[in-house]
Amino acid sequence: MHLxxxxxxxxxxxxxxxxxxxxxxxxxxxxxxxxxxxxxxxxRELYIMAPDGxxxxxxxxxxxxxxxxxxxxxxxxxxxxx
Numbered sequence: 603m604h605l606x607x608x609x610x611x612x613x614x615x616x617x618x619x620x621x622x623x624x625x626x627x628x629x630x631x632x633x634x635x636x637x638x639x640x641x642x643x644x645x646r647e648l649y650i651m652a653p654d655g656x657x658x659x660x661x662x663x664x665x666x667x668x669x670x671x672x673x674x675x676x677x678x679x680x681x682x683x684x
Contacts (some may be wrong), residue, residue, distance in 0.1 A: 622642040628673055629673075635652060636650065637661075637671035638671065639670065645666075647662045648661040648669075
């Protein structure tokens with residue numbers, strides 16, 4: 603699966619020029635969730651969701667650019683490089 607969908611940003615007025623990207627997907631070991639980077643809020647943040655797109659959860663919320671989510675089997679969570 604290649605996650606590079608272009609969507610409108612949340613909180614933005616619809617504009618064909620202003621688009622956000624979802625990218626850098628990483629599947630959980632059991633295949634139940636996908637962690638990914640998104641620019642949907644205006645800067646790069648980390649999210650997880652089910653493969654069908656349900657259960658979207660934002661993991662980070664700060665002014666720093668968060669990216670490259672990595673699943674950690676030891677913690678059953680995730681880590682990122684900020």
